[in-house]
Amino acid sequence: MRLWQRCICGLLVGLWLAILTGCGTAPPTQGTQIEFWTMQLQPKFTDYFNRLIAEFEAQHPHVHVRWVDIPWTAMQSKILMAVLAGTAPDVVNLNPDFAALLAGRNAWLNLNDYVPPAVRERYLPNIWQATTLEGKSFAVPWYLTSRITIYNKAILAAAGVDRPPQTFAELAKVAKAVKEKTGKYAFFITMVPEDSAELMQTMVQMGVKLVDAQGRAAFNSPAGKAVFQYWVDLYRQGLLPPQVLTEGHRQGIELYQSGQTALLMTSQNF
Numbered sequence: 491m492r493l494w495q496r497c498i499c500g501l502l503v504g505l506w507l508a509i510l511t512g513c514g515t516a517p518p519t520q521g522t523q524i525e526f527w528t529m530q531l532q533p534k535f536t537d538y539f540n541r542l543i544a545e546f547e548a549q550h551p552h553v554h555v556r557w558v559d560i561p562w563t564a565m566q567s568k569i570l571m572a573v574l575a576g577t578a579p580d581v582v583n584l585n586p587d588f589a590a591l592l593a594g595r596n597a598w599l600n601l602n603d604y605v606p607p608a609v610r611e612r613y614l615p616n617i618w619q620a621t622t623l624e625g626k627s628f629a630v631p632w633y634l635t636s637r638i639t640i641y642n643k644a645i646l647a648a649a650g651v652d653r654p655p656q657t658f659a660e661l662a663k664v665a666k667a668v669k670e671k672t673g674k675y676a677f678f679i680t681m682v683p684e685d686s687a688e689l690m691q692t693m694v695q696m697g698v699k700l701v702d703a704q705g706r707a708a709f710n711s712p713a714g715k716a717v718f719q720y721w722v723d724l725y726r727q728g729l730l731p732p733q734v735l736t737e738g739h740r741q742g743i744e745l746y747q748s749g750q751t752a753l754l755m756t757s758q759n760f
Contacts, residue, residue: 526558539557602626645672665730675731676729677755693714
């Protein structure tokens with residue numbers, strides 16, 4: 491297998507995977523404990539964060555950092571409960587979609603008065619803009635990535651496909667060929683909104699306008715209905731794994747690793 495550099499998923503909404511979101515209300519004071527939540531970064535990054543925390547505490551001797559690592563599948567429910575209970579951590583690593591949802595409920599600190607323009611200018615403009623809502627910055631971008639597609643050459647060859655699909659129209663044809671000739675699925679896309687915005691992202695990639703100039707929903711349009719029908723047809727024809735309605739992106743990885751799907755839309759770090 492090798493990497494397919496032409497992404498099915500667009501780069502504007504898929505550029506970054508996580509953000510660092512501040513929830514505190516004031517700079518640390520003497521004897522302060524800062525609670526920092528990450529999303530499934532242990533044990534791979536344990537040594538890195540322990541060193542980072544030690545360096546920070548050495549520079550701020552009266553501040554103690556409490557690091558809590560939360561499983562990917564539990565993060566949204568845990569942070570939502572913490573926000574509602576008024577016990578949210580000071581800093582939390584979240585995906586952009588869910589962080590923006592909570593930003594609409596004024597859950598995060600307004601960073602406009604804390605992050606100077608010189609610091610903001612160090613980020614790509616669209617990336618920083620993606621962490622703002624109604625002119626207020628609610629997060630600092632942490633890392634970003636481009637989407638790529640990895641594919642299983644053996645499955646595609648068995649289906650009579652000589653190259654990965656380049657468009658969504660080709661993707662539908664490949665899905666049919668893979669299913670008919672191998673009994674497997676071409677790919678997995680999660681339709682669980684709590685896990686990912688992949689479905690909405692495909693609308694953007696297929697030319698659908700999600701919101702109008704007034705910020706109102708604009709995808710109830712011929713183009714939007716066509717994209718919705720595209721996915722309905724694939725599902726009803728049995729060309730998508732049934733788990734797309736109930737499972738998240740992790741299921742897609744597991745299906746690909748077990749040889750049940752031919753394509754995996756992911757990032758380079760995978």
